[in-house]
Amino acid sequence: MILHTLNASPSSSAFEDCLKTIAEGDAIVLMGDGVYAAIAHTEVSRVLEDTGAALYVIADDAMAAGVLNISAAVSSIDISGFVVLTETFPLQQAWY
Amino acid sequence: MIYSLLVLSSPFSGHCSRTAAAFAHCVITRGHTVRRVFFLDAGTLASAANSVSAQDEDTSMKDWAELANQHGVELAICITSALKHGMLDQVEADRNERPFPTIDSLFMMSGLGQLVDAYANSDRLITFGG
Amino acid sequence: MTAVTKKTILIVLRHSPYGSGLAKAALNTALASAAFDQSLDLLFMGNGVLQLQPDQDGRVKGVKDVGRQLASLPLYDINHVYVDAQAVERYNMDLSKSPVEIRRLDGPEIRQLMICYDHLLGF
Amino acid sequence: MLSANAFDKEGFLIELTDWNPGVAAQIAASENLELGAAHWEIINLLREYYLTYDSTPAMRALVKYCALSLGPEKGKSIYLMSLFPGSPAKLGSKISGLPKPDNCL
Known part of the structure; x- marks a missing residue:
């Protein structure tokens, strides 16, 4: 299983490439410009939900970007929560 | 577990370089x-x-300084990239x-062999880019 | 260098050859990994496939030619090069004259490949 | 003969276009080497490598390239060491007027 980290906006090729490889049982951490993929009631957030992966967003990054209406399927975590995920997932792929 | 971090992000754009420092602390x-x-x-x-x-x-320098000084974390910079960037x-x-x-003297100029050594001897390699 | 344990790694190249320093950083990481006897493969994905564009000539702009440097990979015993078939199609690329042997993968195959390694290095 | 200021502190040519066979002999002499036919075979190969791959080879690639071009007997690090003692890829490249290899490799 792969822990994906996305640090690019939902219109980027990074996002596109990430979607190509993500699968059920994976997790994705949205950070930096990736937090815009967490906005509730968007096509992008629906696409992410459909992957079956566990969805997370770095709370500070979302706050800095003004992303407050976070999709219910996305959990807010701090950096410590991010570290916890890396303990569980043996592989990380950085998309940016 | 043993971790190594690969930081490709510039500290001057985005939050990623600082996220990497915070990650290392955690x-x-x-x-x-x-x-x-x-x-x-x-x-x-x-x-x-x-x-x-x-x-x-805020700058990331004080986060890196704390990692190096208080926790003895080695901060290695790729010599070829470093020279190119002045x-x-x-x-x-x-x-x-x-x-x-x-x-800054916190950082050590290194060859890419040190990246290989890092990932070869770590349970986790976490990359920070963008 | 301390004694190095051997790990399997996949270097994932996703950026165009001259748009940033990432292609060069990835190539150097691959060569260094080979020099220290790690077991590594390369995956060109998305815009990264543009690094394999035939007839590129970085020299025109006075920089190292990424395409020609990639051609030296077999001399470093880096023999497994995978590409994202969809990206190759998107850019209508002809890889028939590629100096390195290339295997095309679709999305699910790419994922299958990625989970076979100890570490992923995303550039 | 090029003057001393055509070279950097480590003896590499500053302007690669200054290179010619006489300059190769000059660099070799400063490293206490006299170039024979066997050296020239490798020097020509190094220059061909540079033109083909736009890079200065590391030892591993040089050995393999020699094996492919000159046969297995010459594609051995021990053979290259006998011609260019110490660090054949680096010394050979210096004499052949190739750019200094990337520091990080």
Whole structure:
């Protein structure tokens, strides 16, 4: 299983490439410009939900970007929560 | 577990370089070891000793300093990327006939072999880019 | 260097050859990994496939030619090069004259590949 | 003969276009080497490598390239060491007028 980290906006090729490889049982951490993929009631957030992966967003990054209406399927975590995920997932792929 | 970090992000765009520093702190707080933080490409700019920021903006330097000084984490910068970005220690300044060093002494100029050594001897390699 | 344990790694190249320093950083990481006897493969994905564009000539702009440097990979015993078939199609690329042997993968195959390694290095 | 300021502190040519066979002999002499036919075979190969791959080879690639071009007997690090003692890829490249290899490799 792969822990994906996305640090690019939902219109980027990074996002596109990430979607190509993500699968059920994976997790994705949205950070930096990736937090815009967490906005509730968007096509992008629906696409992410459909992957079956566990969805997370770095709370500070979302706050800095003004992303407050976070999709219910996305959990807010701090950096410590991010570290916890890396303990569980043996592989990380950085998309940016 | 043993972790190594690869930082490709510039400290001057986005939050990623600072996220990497915060991540390294949390890794240690949770009882793991950070074998090495390796800076490559624009990531090497984290070592810029003479970077001047607005007074009311935080820089990542103090986070890296704490990691290096309090936790003994090795901060290695890729020599080829560093030289290209104008980041030189005293040895490289002399060798390349430049007037003075430009990196903070927290950072160590290294070959990519140190990245290989880091990932080969770590349970986790976490990459920070963008 | 301390004694190096051997790990399997996949270097994932996703950026165009001259748009940033990432292609060069990835190539150097691959060569260094080979020099220290690690077991590594390369995956060109998305815009990264543009690094394999035939007839590129970085020299025109006075920089190292990424395409020609990639051609030296077999001399470093890096023999497994995978590409994202969809990206190759998107850019209508002809890889028939590629100096390195290339295997095309679709999305699910790419994922299958990625989970076979100890570490992923995303550039 | 090029003057001393045509070379950097480590003896590499500063302007690669200054290179010619006489300059190769000059660099070799400064390293206490006299170039024979066997050296020239490798020097020509190094220059061909540079033109083909736009890079200076590391030892591993040089050995393999020699094996492919000159046969297995010459594609051995021990053979290259006998011609260019110490670090054959680096010394050979220096004499052949190739750019200094990337520091990080």
